[in-house]
Amino acid sequence: MHRLTRRPLLTARRVWRRALRRHGSENGVVAAMLAVLLSTGVFFGTGALVIDVAQLSLERTELQSSADAASWAVAMRCVRNAADCTMAAQSTVAQTYTTKNIKRGSADSQICLTGVTGQTCSTWSSTTACPATTVTGGKSVEVRTSTKLSSGSTLLPPTFAGTLSGTTYTGTRVGACGRVAWGPPAISKVFALGISLCDWQRMTNNGSTYYGPLVGLLGQLGLFPFLGLPAPTAAAESAIAQVLPAAVLGLPLPSCTTPTVNLSKPRGWTWLYDNSLNPPDANCELSLNIGDEPRGFVLSGLAAGAACRNRLQTLYTTRQPILVPIFDQIEQTLLSLAPTYRIAGFAPFVVTGYDTLIPGVLQSVANLLSPGGVPSLLEKALCTISSCIYGYFTRTVVPIDNPVFGTGSDFGATVIGRTG
Incomplete structure (x- = not known):
């Protein structure tokens, strides 16, 4: 039989002595390493x-x-x-x-x-x-x-x-x-209210002046220079007369800027339809691209459907900017009641009023709630023989992470983003 021997238990003093001996040896190594590092730089x-x-x-x-x-x-x-x-x-x-x-x-x-x-x-x-x-x-x-x-x-x-x-x-x-x-942004659908390039140039001073809803407040506070923006003027709001039958028949009409005869630049507004004369969708919108040639009735106010009339009333009430197509040419055959309008681009537009020559087609609205001033004598004369849209063109700059651009000219609608 082997006897089990017991090793004596380590006392606290012995544990402490061993720890001191171990740390003392490590301190020597660290000191040596530090000396080497310092001496060699x-x-x-x-x-x-x-x-x-x-x-x-x-x-x-x-x-x-x-x-x-x-x-x-x-x-x-x-x-x-x-x-x-x-x-x-x-x-x-x-x-x-x-x-x-x-x-x-x-x-x-x-x-x-x-x-x-x-x-x-x-x-x-x-x-x-x-x-x-x-x-x-x-x-x-x-x-x-x-x-x-x-x-x-x-x-x-x-x-x-x-x-x-x-x-x-x-x-x-x-x-x-x-x-x-x-x-310019890539466009899928736009409001089916076509406005002439001539009127856009007239109302924005060829793209240099835009009217905005904060004109009064920013103007009083003097914030336009602070924001780096030109101060829009009330004159940028204006009446746009409907495209008249005389224009699409090739007869002389006053130009956008002077009462002289000018047939090279069409003026006015019209409701647009596709090439098969199908009306806009339930939101009064059409799918259009730069260079497309949608059609429009000469008596477009009379032909406008309920969807466009209701949307126009909503836009007037809310003052919401909406992208509208800008046309620069009207092409038609003699006595054509549905000419084509060539699309040059898209612009943000705010409706501030509208009226009509034919009662009951559109609700007549007085242009009194916005500081645009009264229409000129030429505008008054045109609005007495044709329905008019009142409003102003504005500028929108939308920052996005992954911008997708369209083609054509920039008519005030811009997307911007960092790409590198």
């Missing part, structure tokens, strides 16, 4: 490298903020005023936003406008490009920012790493890119 070199990497990361972050802000600012200026959408004019804007977003107050920028007539992009001085995008169509601006010190150097110098390592490293040029695209 590895410890300080690693810390210096961390500092310089963080400095490069901060530089890249500030340059990206600059590129994003500059590209958005240039795009919005191009939307507001196409005449100023040139690289010569907007390069200064981009440089201003770039400089203000860099903490040290100095950096370089370069822009390129795509899809803008007359603009040719030069060779990039920075190799940092925007990522590829699947967005097609529209117009876009790309802004590239890069390191530039107040001394003129394009290299961000190291703070510690170059000196401690003993190399000839003198710095790195950091860059970033921002790209924003804008253009």
Whole structure:
């Protein structure tokens, strides 16, 4: 028989002594390792490298903020005023936003406008490009920012790493890119109220002046300059006479701007139907594209269905902007009562009133609830022999994540989004 022997239990004092002996040995190893690191400069070199990497990361972050802000600012200026959408004019804007977003107050920028007539992009001085995008169509601006010190150097110098390592490293040029695209939206359906390009040009001063529902408040507070918008005028609201039979028969009519004879530019409004003369849907909407040629009755007010009359009344009550087709040509045969209207684009329009020559076809509404002023003598004369639509064209700029652009001219409806 073997006897079981018992090992004496460790007392608290023995456990404590063993712990002291173990830690003492580890302290010696750590001290030795620290001495090696300090003597070879590895410890300080690693810390210096961390500092310089963080400095490069901060530089890249500030340059990206600059590129994003500059590209958005240039795009919005191009939307507001196409005449100023040139690289010569907007390069200064981009440089201003770039400089203000860099903490040290100095950096370089370069822009390129795509899809803008007359603009040719030069060779990039920075190799940092925007990522590829699947967005097609529209117009876009790309802004590239890069390191530039107040001394003129394009290299961000190291703070510690170059000196401690003993190399000839003198710095790195950091860059970033921002790209924003804008253009007319892709349209599926629009309100079936066609308005002439001539009237759009007359009421918007050829696209330079838009009336808006906040005119009174913003005008009193002086906020239009603050928002970077031109102050719309009440004269932008107007009466639009219905397309008259004389116009579609090729007889002279007053032009949109003067009482002189002008047959080259059709004027007025009409209800539109498809090529088979099918009426609009239950919302008084049609599927149209740029270049389509829907038809319209000469006596369109008489032919308008209940859906269009009800929708028009709703739009008048709510003052809701609605996209309407803009036509630039009327094509017809002699004595045709259903000519075709060529679609040039789509514009946001707000109905503020309507009346009719034929009682009972449309509800007669006095144009008294909006500050548009009274119609001109020419408008009064036309409205006595034809029904009139009262309203104004406005501008809508809608930011979206993945913009989808249509074709044709921009008549005040714009979508805008970042694509890089």
